[in-house]
Amino acid sequence: MTTPESRTAGLSNVVRIYRAVSGEVHALRGVDVDFPPGGITAIAGPSGGGKSTLLSILALRDRASAGTVTLFGTDVTQARASVLKTLRRTSIAWVPQRPAHGLFPHLTAIENLRQASMIRGRPDGLEPEAALDLLGLSHRAAARPNRLSGGEQQRLAVAAALTHAPALVVADEPTAELDDDNAERVLAALTTVAASGTTCVVSSHDPRALRRLPRVLHLRHGVLSAERSGAELLETREADAVIDSAGRLQLPPEALALFPGRRTRVRIVDGQVVLKAPEVNP
Numbered sequence: 001m002t003t004p005e006s007r008t009a010g011l012s013n014v015v016r017i018y019r020a021v022s023g024e025v026h027a028l029r030g031v032d033v034d035f036p037p038g039g040i041t042a043i044a045g046p047s048g049g050g051k052s053t054l055l056s057i058l059a060l061r062d063r064a065s066a067g068t069v070t071l072f073g074t075d076v077t078q079a080r081a082s083v084l085k086t087l088r089r090t091s092i093a094w095v096p097q098r099p100a101h102g103l104f105p106h107l108t109a110i111e112n113l114r115q116a117s118m119i120r121g122r123p124d125g126l127e128p129e130a131a132l133d134l135l136g137l138s139h140r141a142a143a144r145p146n147r148l149s150g151g152e153q154q155r156l157a158v159a160a161a162l163t164h165a166p167a168l169v170v171a172d173e174p175t176a177e178l179d180d181d182n183a184e185r186v187l188a189a190l191t192t193v194a195a196s197g198t199t200c201v202v203s204s205h206d207p208r209a210l211r212r213l214p215r216v217l218h219l220r221h222g223v224l225s226a227e228r229s230g231a232e233l234l235e236t237r238e239a240d241a242v243i244d245s246a247g248r249l250q251l252p253p254e255a256l257a258l259f260p261g262r263r264t265r266v267r268i269v270d271g272q273v274v275l276k277a278p279e280v281n282p
């Protein structure tokens with residue numbers, strides 16, 4: 001039987017360094033986070049902030065350079081490749097950013113789901129027909145992935161994830177290609193699966209998802225910031241600031257905190273000035 005403890009996932013002081021021709025890229029710089037069972041955690045943050053890296057490590061598709069990865073109550077940091085493969089197959093549903101990568105091209109939508117549930121061999125997942133219905137794809141049951149739109153493929157990948165009652169669902173931008181109704185379907189499906197005790201972790205830039213999800217963590221330059229709700233994260237704040245005669249602007253502390261490198265890109269758009277922290281290469 002699966003207990004709540006056995007569905008907990010966590011990273012402790014996780015570092016990931018990529019070695020590229022141009023030098024080292026510090027994609028994660030000591031990330032500490034727990035993902036409790038029965039909840040959905042969103043990882044938000046700018047492009048290049050490390051979201052996909054974090055998700056890949058959590059889904060056991062990549063290894064940390066340092067730190068500890070705990071899945072289902074067990075330290076898997078040094079686990080053998082065969083152990084990781086078994087865990088990926090039996091306990092983790094991975095919904096990639098380009099969903100076609102996770103689908104069988106020669107099988108129809110419903111056959112994809114039957115195959116997914118057969119490979120996993122778990123009796124307690126959603127029936128393939130029910131998963132298709134939940135994601136609004138019943139009318140596309142006989143279509144092969146290359147006949148589905150990007151958004152339909154994305155929903156099929158989520159449906160496949162739900163057919164095997166995984167302990168952990170990791171989804172990279174699961175609503176990115178979807179219109180409002182279908183984004184809502186995916187979020188509702190994830191909420192349903194989380195309610196059964198599954199740990200769900202998604203990355204997202206999508207304000208619709210961030211507004212809807214109760215726990216949003218912000219990852220920037222490989223550093224995870226304090227926890228906020230999606231609604232708080234998207235809240236627009238206004239504060240008075242003074243500009244001196246030389247054009248120097250004194251930002252209030254909460255705005256200054258967004259520019260740890262103390263440099264900014266200045267854009268003038270429609271008569272408004274937008275300050276953006278530049279992406280940094282360590």
Ligand SMILES: Nc1ncnc2c1ncn2[C@@H]1O[C@H](COP(=O)(O)OP(=O)(O)OP(=O)(O)O)[C@@H](O)[C@H]1O
Nearest residue numbers: 018019020025027046047048049050051052053054
């Ligand atoms: N295989 C790799 N080799 C070298 N550098 C990499 C590799 N994968 C990612 N990076 C770098 O690591 C950093 C984090 O990348 P990552 O893809 O995790 O960010 P992200 O937040 O998911 O971005 P996006 O939202 O654009 O997908 C970036 O600077 C990226 O260029």
